[in-house]
Amino acid sequence: MEGVIDAPMRRLLSGIGGYDRCVTEFIRVTNVLLPERVFLRLCPELETEGHTLSGVPVYTQLLGSDRHALAINAKRAVAMGAPGVDLNFGCPAKTVNNSMGGSILLRDPDSVALIVKSVRDAVDPHVPVTAKIRLGYDDHHALPEIVGLIRDAGADxxxxxxxxxxxxxxxxxxxxxxxxxxxxxxxxxxxxxxxxNVLDAGEARQHSGCAHIMLGRGALAAPDLARRILAAESDEMLALLPWEKVCEMVRQQFLTSDSQSPRHVGNRTKQWLAYLKRSYPEVPDLFTRLRTLHDVTAILHAFDEHLKCSQR
Ligand SMILES: Cc1cc2nc3c(=O)[nH]c(=O)nc-3n(C[C@H](O)[C@H](O)[C@H](O)COP(=O)(O)O)c2cc1C
Incomplete structure (x- = not known):
């Protein structure tokens, strides 16, 4: 997820467990072959054979409408070690749609199919090519056609x-x-x-008929959600991770990733807390302490103060 689930977050979430796969934030492709450094910036896991530290494969996601450019970039990602390539036809952002990327392509199912086919043909047949779509653009009347064309184009x-x-x-x-x-x-x-939550996962499966689940914001709201969904499949009900543990993860995440970006210190942490608020009533206290801070020492102090208060 662009701007929120980056490599450090993938490392953390896949380390907690329950995930078979991660997908990178989208890599925007125009009409050129991107330099390797762009792939490495958005998918540093390419340096470890395209897997997170805990061994979960990370597919490289491409977004664009130029099928030739998407094909050569997919080829490059695979040559660099991507275990799979995912194509984004779901992004609703105006800036992305205005340049004919993401969900706007769902208005033209044939062009979606041509893109999938070009990418499928360009990469090793053993490497999965997958597609991420929405139900449609304005409505979902074309969904069967879109899905059928994507299947015929060879998506796995x-x-x-x-x-x-x-x-x-x-x-x-x-x-x-x-x-x-x-x-x-x-x-x-x-x-x-x-x-x-686990209940939603069961209902989503039941209503859709899909056996498989992809998590988005839910993974940020409850970092152990995938693990609890997996456990529930064998009738094991795991408790939500306690806040103290999650808070320590947020602090570590701040230290290892968020504190390194000099212009936006703290922004990703605050964004993550906005999601965690759904699962943990303790979050507003920490958020209030951090809200106006952009200095590493001050933010770490705020974490300490919050933990001291919540342990009382
Ligand atoms: C901030 C944000 C960034 C996202 N970035 C991406 C992205 O880069 N690639 C993608 O396929 N989907 C992206 N998505 C969409 C999510 O993957 C997911 O499809 C969507 O949030 C719906 O799932 P959810 O209700 O479980 O969050 C993004 C969503 C959000 C909110």
Missing amino acids: EIAIHARTKFDGYKPPAKWSAVKQVMNVGVEATYINGEIW
Whole structure:
């Protein structure tokens, strides 16, 4: 997820467990072959054979509309060690859509198919090529056609964010709208959207008919969500990680990644806390202490003070 789930976050989340796969933030492709340093910046895991420290594969996600450029960039990502390539047809951002990237392509299913085919043909047949879509652009009448074309173009998997571009991020996600494509779907279809807890995961599976789940913001709101969903599959109900433990993770994350960006010290931590607030009532206290701070020492002091108070 652009701007929020970067390599340090993937390392942390995959280390907690429950994940079979991660996908990078999108890499914007125009009409040129990107230098290797761009891939390494957004996917440093390429230096460790495309896996996180705990061994979870990280697919490189590309976003663009120039199929030749996407194909050569996919080839480069794979040559650098990407274990899979994911294509983004879901981004609703105006700036992205205005340059014909992301969800706007869903208005033209043939061009989506041509992109998938060009990328599929360009990379080793053993390397999965996957697609991330929404239900559609304005509505979901073209979903069966889109999914069928993506399948015919050779995609190995498809993840469906169960909202249209028009829906943005407005709840609810329409999990049941995905059911109509389960029989035309590709090998594996992933349901995505509004999965915040174990119960949602079960309902999303049931309503959509998808066996597989892709987590988005839910992974930030509860870092152990994937592990708890997996445990629930064998009827094991794990308790939510205690706040003290999660708070220490947030502090570590601040130290290892967020404190290193001199212009935006603390921004990612605050953004993560905004998601964690959904699961932990302790968050507002910490957030209030950090809100106006941009200095490493002051922020670490705020963490200490918060922990002292919450342990009382
Ligand atoms: C801040 C933000 C950044 C995102 N960046 C990406 C991205 O780079 N690639 C992608 O495929 N989806 C991206 N998404 C969409 C999520 O992957 C997911 O499809 C969406 O948030 C719906 O799932 P959720 O309701 O579980 O969050 C992003 C979403 C958010 C909120």
